[in-house]
Amino acid sequence: MSNALLKVKNLHARADGKDILKGLDIEVQPGEVHAIMGPNGSGKSTFGNVIAGRESFEVTEGQIEYLGKDLLELSTEERACEGIFLAFQYPVEIPGVNNTYFLKTALNSIRRYRGEPELDSMEFLKLVKRKLSVLHLKDDLLKRAVNEGFSGGEKKRNEIFQMAVLEPKLAILDETDSGLDIDSLKAVADGVNRLRSEDRAIVVVTHYQRLLEYIVPDRVHVLADGKIVRSGGKELALQLEEQGYGWVQSA
Amino acid sequence: MSLYEQAVALAPVDRLVWASQWRQQAISALQSVSLPSARDEDWKYTTLRSLERAQLVTAPRQASNDAVSLPASFAGRTLVFVDGHYDTSLSDSSAIDDLDVTALSAIESDPQFDNWLGKLPEGNAESLATLNTAMMTDGVLVRVGATVADPIAVVFLSNGSTERALPSSFVRNIIQAESGAGVSIVEFHASATAGKSLSHSWTQLNVEKGATVELSRMYAHGEAAQLVTRLDAELAASSTLRLHNLDVGGKLTRHDINVELKGEGANLLIGGAYVADGRSHIDQHHRVDHRVPNCTSNDVFRGVVAGKGRAVFNAKAIVHPGADGTEAHQNNANLMLSRDSEVDTKPELQIHADDVKCSHGATIGQLDETAMFYLRTRAIAEADARALLTEGFCTEALQTITDESTRVWFTQALATKLRGQST
Ligand SMILES: Nc1ncnc2c1ncn2[C@@H]1O[C@H](COP(=O)(O)OP(=O)(O)O)[C@@H](O)[C@H]1O
């Protein structure tokens, strides 16, 4: 018996004829922060994509239960409306689409789905200005096209900013730390920490231990070749930092 | 019936009586030409063959107020033509009070008109221009000598029919910006009622020394309408023409845009977007002649094809001997949303001068899967995500419209089209 937010059992997934996830298990409770670590190519981004519902990845075996529902039955946008959020490893530039318009459309889709009244432009602007300052992002970012011409750090902070606006129940942050200088890293971590709450779970996917000094996880998992090969507390991250991935992979 | 026979039967000889000399000249010229065919290089992809069998008739000249669907935010005066005739009741009463804007039907002859109405291009490829002079009923004359603050909208409505005969209208517009003048004009072409129709419009434009003209044209006809347009522009020294075209309707559309850069330092921008969905066919033919040194031309078009839609883009820039220091760029990018759609794009450069900066490029691509996924992970439904991406893709080519109320109008019309668009 569990009241898990996310329960993944024996997940197998493939893309373009290549098997990538090969029996992944993970269970996340509301309020928890998990870290998934692992070498390049181990399947971390694939996991995020599959949870978010990317159609180019095919689930060949296993189950995903989210809030007691079969997640695989839901489309990408339904999952988002149900509170799943993926911060992309490589946020996408969308020329010609205004950032404010995009985010307002997103938020209002979710509100409509939940039967809440949509926000008008004034209400929305008030909301986003508050959240922008937390991430040390400038207002002018709202006037630009989605991610277009953003620096690497701005793109990553923009992902967390979107998360702050959309207030998901389950957020997967895919290498949100990579390529950030220390100030951006702290801004991102600070933004994420403010979003920690009892009914929200966060899965931090990372390559390095560094981010976990600022976002302290409840659980750490090591992903290798499409499977979780080891799980533990936050000390596991330190151990990985010191000893590399070799010892867990061969385990 | 041949074009000549149609013209003899239908030419409105009691209209624009002062122009009858040119009308008669055109009617007799029609004796020796026929409709363009695939043998004419510029008509390889677009056929007007259905017109060969069509019986052209005049249309009823009536439209309701609702048919003039201009956005409330549009800040300018409005002139309305219905089936090629100026409609006083639908137009702003103040619209033609000033001498600078008028309907051709409201004026007497003018010695300068020989430059405009006396021009008859030759050959089958140009036969519809000749037919226009034979059949024209009305049009707008804009002649400005100073900078005009607010934009002017000229609305052309066509009634459609489900009968055998084809309602047709022929309009002629003349725009002259005198030395140092500045004006922003919108041509809005749409159907007043559904059904098939043929609308032909020919706009002639003269931008004199140092003048600036912004001409933004939108075509939003019903799905059975046929539309053929022609634009001839001449640019004098240090003048600027910003021409935008937005195509969001119609069954068959053919645009010919011919621009002569005749004075040093002239600047030309041709920008626009088209959406060819359902069974619609949209053909852009542009020709830019750089005749003198140090002029610039940019031709930037974005297109979306969906359903069984087809788009043709053929833009040619010719840099003539001696036109050194020319800068000429052409870019056409297309999004193909369905397997059954088609794009034929061919930007062309002919360079006979030195020290020029020229480039041309064309792309045909699909919607980016990653971008679609990104939007959908942000709770945006698949159809809306597709509309947002296509809109973002096209809208960039309309951002160069400097009159804000026009730009807002055009980008919203594009968005509305893409959101309701069938794939
Ligand atoms: N769309 C795809 N088609 C084929 N192979 C893919 C695809 N996406 C990822 N892969 C492969 O799957 C493996 C895991 O990729 P990924 O999940 O991105 O790993 P990580 O994020 O841990 O670096 C890699 O070998 C990668 O090349």
Ligand SMILES: [Mg+2]
């Ligand atoms: Mg990755």
